[in-house]
Amino acid sequence: MSDxxxxxxxxxxxxxxGKECVEVADNAGGALVRDSKQPEQxxxxxxxxxxxxxxxxxxxxRS
Known part of the structure; x- marks a missing residue:
């Protein structure tokens, strides 16, 4: 069952x-950011x- x-x-x-960058998720207070190569961290x-x-x-x- 998913949360x-x-x-x-x-x-x-x-x-x-998507394996060489960061991942972002919305959060009520801002944003969550994690390493796509090591999401378990x-x-x-x-x-x-x-x-x-x-x-x-x-x-x-940018100039």
Whole structure:
């Protein structure tokens, strides 16, 4: 039986097979991030403010 509270992990569409990058899952307080090569090692939790700041920086134009 699966746990309804289990995170739904996803990888970037740019990651190909998804085995050489990080995985991200939504969390009520922000985001969960883990290594796709070693998911059994656990994850880190990034608070909403920090995650939004990170995503904004990724989307910003570079000069």
């Amino acid at each position: 309804a509270r289990a995170p739904l992990w996803r990888t970037s569409s740019y990651s190909g097979a 656990g994850h880190i939790t990034i608070p909403s403010h920090g995650w939004n700041t990170f995503l904004t920086a990724l989307k910003a134009p």
